[in-house]
Amino acid sequence: MFIQNNVTVGDVMLGRDATPQTNGTTMLKEALELMDQHRLGIVCITSADGALDGIITDGDIRRMLNAVQKPIAALMSDDVINHAVRAPLTVTSATTLTAAITIMGNKKVWDLPVVDDDKLSGLLHLHPAIEALLAQK
Numbered sequence: 001m002f003i004q005n006n007v008t009v010g011d012v013m014l015g016r017d018a019t020p021q022t023n024g025t026t027m028l029k030e031a032l033e034l035m036d037q038h039r040l041g042i043v044c045i046t047s048a049d050g051a052l053d054g055i056i057t058d059g060d061i062r063r064m065l066n067a068v069q070k071p072i073a074a075l076m077s078d079d080v081i082n083h084a085v086r087a088p089l090t091v092t093s094a095t096t097l098t099a100a101i102t103i104m105g106n107k108k109v110w111d112l113p114v115v116d117d118d119k120l121s122g123l124l125h126l127h128p129a130i131e132a133l134l135a136q137k
Contacts, residue, residue: 009100010093012132013114013122021046021120024053024081031056031080040125042111045084050119054084057111090115091124101129 020038022031024045031043041058064083068075090113091100100112104126112124 007097007132007136008093009091009095009097009112009114009124010121012097012128013093013124014128015122016050016120019044019113019120019123022080023047024079024084026080027076028056028061028078028080028083029076032061032076040111040123042123043080044113044120044123045081046120052088052090052113052115052120054081054086055088055113056080056084060085088113092116093121097129097132100124101126101133104129 018038020034020040020042021044022034024047026045034043035041035058043056044052045054045056047053060083064075065072089103089107089109091103093114093116104110104112104124110126114121114124
């Protein structure tokens with residue numbers, strides 16, 4: 001199978017308005033609700049100027065529940081930034097789709113925030129990325 005290498009992340013990514021995002025002082029419970037509303041396992045945490053401050057995933061929350069000895073009700077009222085990955089792996093919209101999928105496979109992640117000019121541009125989700133590659137057959 002021949003895969004064209006000219007398809008970029010920007011061609012396939014979810015735009016910023018379709019990307020679950022919130023600010024760092026949002027309660028963890030609200031971040032979980034955003035994940036559910038968007039049917040994705042990630043929320044991007046951004047500052048007022050649009051910079052990516054971190055991410056939190058459903059896997060991060062699962063691991064946190066096992067590790068933190070705190071009542072769940074108290075945990076859910078924490079600021080989401082307190083449990084976020086502060087320096088997440090990202091790609092740019094100019095990154096080739098094959099390079100981004102390779103990163104996703106190597107790191108075993110489903111989603112990559114897309115950052116251009118130090119601002120969140122959107123989100124690359126694995127399913128549409130794979131669909132785009134398969135459409136090239």
